[in-house]
Amino acid sequence: MNSKLLPWQAKLWQSLAGRNQQAHAYLLHGPAGSGKRELAECFAAFLLCRAPVAQQPCRRCTACKLYAADTHPDLIRLEPEEAGKAILIASVRDLVERILQTSQQGGRKVVIVEPAEAMTTGSANALLKSLEEPAGSTIFVLISHQLSFLLPTIKSRCVLQACPLPTEQESVNWLQEQQPELSVEQCRTLIALASGAPLYAKKLLADDVLTVRDQVVNGVKQLFKQQSTPSELAVAWAKIPQELLFDWFCQWAQLILRYKITEDESQLGLADMRVVLKFVASKAPLERLLETQDWLLEHRQKVLRRVPLRADLLLEGLLVRWQALLPR
Ligand SMILES: [Zn+2]
Incomplete structure (x- = not known):
């Protein structure tokens, strides 16, 4: 994985990476297409790095190299097997078992759950205990596009971090940098069609x-x-x-x-x-x-x-x- 912070996420980054002490669980929430996944990936890389420099992963240690090759054994991503489907209770039980084992790299384990609202009530309940008292030094990063769909018991165990949409101008600038062949007018149209969500706008473009x-x-x-x-x-x-x-x-x-x-x-x-x-x-x-x-x-x-x-x-x-x- 080669994750990069999006230009409008500097302040968000500060409130996550700038903390004196890391929480056990975070919940990044906000509109779909605002870049929560990118933020979660950067945060995971940072949490796994053995020697961060100036609140950034060093990109040189073993953990950083494993992350870059997408082979870090202590980074677990919990997602539905198919987009739009539920996260099954069996997947959560597997995860809970994995985080009970000692970490393979001797450092932290990081679990990304996306989208958290895809967990059924059973799945969410199976995760609760681990969220409350994570084994070893596991850190959970949950992502939610629909905060109101989450069980209160899940929300109350996480540090909530709102991830708002960038301004229209920031979105247009970003999209134009990504797709230099587009005119400013086309970028504006795409951003409007995506209700202001720049990553969703990029997907709309790919779908013609x-x-x-x-x-x-x-x-x-x-x-x-x-x-x-x-x-x-x-x-x-x-x-x-x-x-x-x-x-x-x-x-x-x-x-x-x-x-x-x-x-x-x-x-x-x-x-x-x-x-x-x-x-x-x-x-x-x-x-x-x-x-x-x-x-x-x-x-x-x-x-x-x-x-x-x-x-x-x-x-x-x-x-x-x-x-x-x-x-x-
Ligand atoms: Zn590193």
């Missing part, structure tokens, strides 16, 4: 979301000009993740409603849809807007909870409602 966004925005314009029908668009958009489509349409419905009430043009979201949203706000009856928003929110929940629905019918239903916002 800018192209998808163009396709969807053009589709919506064609729909209103009656150049495309809902069923044609539903077919054309079949491969676009439904979470993404529902996110965007929910945001648009909200922006239209907000503009209808405030008439504040600075609150119309990304430039690509402003003219359309403003137009719809001027034409759509309030009652129909509210109904459409209810429908969108209800079906977005179903999509997020992976309720089995016919994808083509769902999309067509969405687009029929969207088209009906403009009275004929």
Whole structure:
């Protein structure tokens, strides 16, 4: 592993590495895509290093070399076997057994748990005792994107460290440094699409979301000009993740409603849809807007909870409602 602190994490680093005495357990929490994993990895490297220099791992000792080669035997990462699944009680029991053994390098052991909310109640309970009285000099670093999903008993045993999102400017600067081929405008768009989370924005870019966004925005314009029908668009958009489509349409419905009430043009979201949203706000009856928003929110929940629905019918239903916002 070759972890590097992100530019907006200097203060966070100070509050972790700068402590006089290390706690047994930390809980890094904040929005997904803000860089908690990178911070946890840097912290683990620091905790394992046998001779840190100026609150940084020395990168020369055996522990640092083992960490860099991703073969440090006293660093354990506890994760779901598959993304989005639970951390199983059997995995926690294995972990507890491993930390009871003496450390192989004679120093600390570090355990990273990500995401902590993936632990079932059983898994969390199996971990509690170790969290409270870690064997030897084990340090736990838990990561959570959804603090409210964690058991209070887990939270109360950890030092909580909030990891907020960087400012928009910091995010844009970072993304542009990572992807020099992008314009500042494209970086801003990606950061906005990622709700301000820079690492999530980078993932969206890898998934080619800018192209998808163009396709969807053009589709919506064609729909209103009656150049495309809902069923044609539903077919054309079949491969676009439904979470993404529902996110965007929910945001648009909200922006239209907000503009209808405030008439504040600075609150119309990304430039690509402003003219359309403003137009719809001027034409759509309030009652129909509210109904459409209810429908969108209800079906977005179903999509997020992976309720089995016919994808083509769902999309067509969405687009029929969207088209009906403009009275004929
Ligand atoms: Zn070192």
